[in-house]
Amino acid sequence: MPSQQPSPVRPAGAAVKPGYIRTFFRSSSALNLMYVPALFLFGIFIVYPLIKGVQISFTEWDGYSQHHTWVGLKKYTQMFHDKKIGTTVRNTLIYGIGSTLFQNLLGLAYALFLDRKIKGKGLMRTIVYLPVIISPLIMGYIFYFFFQYDGGALNDIWTLLQLEPIDWLANGRRAVWIITLVNTYQYMGVAMIIYLGGLQSVPKEYYEAAQIDGARWWAQFRNVTWPLLAPAITVNIVLNIIGGLKLFDVIVAMTNGGPGYASQSLSTMMYNLYFARQDAGYAAALGNLMFAIICVISLSMLFLLRRKEVRI
Amino acid sequence: MIGKIGGRMAMLLVLAVHLVPFYMLINLSFKPSEDNSSKWQPARSLYTDNFVNAWNNAHIGRALYTNIVVTFCSIALVVLIGALAAYPLDRHRTRWNQFIYGLCVSCLIVPALTILVPLYKFIVDIGGINHYWATILIQVTFSLPLSIFLLTGFMGTVPKELDEAGYIDGCNRFAIFFRIILPLLKPIVATIVIVIGVQIWNDYQFSVFFLQKPGVQTIPVALSMFISQFHSNVNWVAAGCLMGMLPLTVLYLFLQKYFIKGMADGAVKG
Structure with a gap:
């Protein structure tokens, strides 16, 4: 069959092509091919959804049908009139800022306590750090046993102290703080380890010099330790704030956003809107709001804290 | 005293x-x-009956298998794709490549949940719901920024003279990467495996959406289904939770030095 015969031009082309390919692969720009897989993944799973998310937030859509109606900014105006949004944003900020505060205070206290020659130091580090590797969802269930009304471990103590048992998670405000504390318990080990690393990187001569100058413990801490811990503080604050603002698993396990919507965060509310109420447009708008909040807070934190760091 | x-x-x-x-x-x-x-x-x-009941009703055995498959494949891809990308970003620093690097690292702050709606729709469109590959690719994508960041930083400490020596001996640039550079990355790869491995193993926020069907659920998702069904039976729930957290806990207790160091390194440099 003539069509399968090699055309007379081919051999010449085949002779040129490998040479061309070889020069390309010899050039250093060929290396850029190596990040193509990564860029491809970012493109389809991050950039495309980000753009698509803005588009969806301008539509009325139930989440699965082919039917989209363009509604413009309606979902965003709806957001400003939604009474739940105020509570939800406030809860999200409590989860973010509250956990950051507790984790850093406790983490620093533990690190200062462990930064000495004492027995059992390793054991304590192991145990305080253990929750970090456990699924936050399981952690939430474990603490549910603790705070539940009927036969909850905390209420057993309450009865022992002759107090009325309390339904701890039935009050939204209290539930928010309890969830914040559970998150703190779980991740304070990370803060502790980072602060321990920071403390150990402070040169011992600085303390000796401070002692010769007559500085007491507090003066040493204030003037030597604190400024040199700045990089560790930056890392911890940014890490904890992002973690806290995204909190999802623990809330699902402990209250599922309840009672009502009182302990909801932006992430659980988005989940409910999309899968339970089938208002995908609204859920997407909420996602964009959350994206904006997290970006603004974490970038400004990073910017503010970086300027304050002292370099050794 | x-x-x-x-x-x-x-x-x-x-x-x-x-x-x-x-x-x-x-x-x-x-x-x-x-x-x-x-x-x-x-x-x-x-x-011990609680354990038997929880194991059977939560299908922990099957979930364990899913967890191992998803975590193992994701980690292998994250390390491979991350190392591939890090090599030109460190060794070939043109202005364009620095821009690309900035782009990769800025993906670090994109919180995955905020783009859930469009991402879920996209996965439905390409038919990836309840398939391992979709979850694996998503886990890989969201772990890559940290992996690229750590690997590029570490590659900066690998002397360039090694590349030159390989080049003189007749390796092409790709062979230099696979034969010389890749084996030297072991310490940072260990860090990445620990940090990202723990994250993916415990992941709930992606798995609950993309692996919903019984039979392809990961441990956290299987447990959450089990618990919503049997929440009144606290003892079963406790046994299920204990079995769910056991694999990583045992690993942690034996290798805690590496876990603590790896996670701290990953966080500080990230």
């Missing part, structure tokens, strides 16, 4: 507080369901 004893007492107290949740979990999982005594009261005997 008093300070020393005080310190010891303080430590014991703190340890006790930190161990309470674990005590309760283990204690509950060994009590029969009919035992209505306080959660603080130690179990009278070791009652």
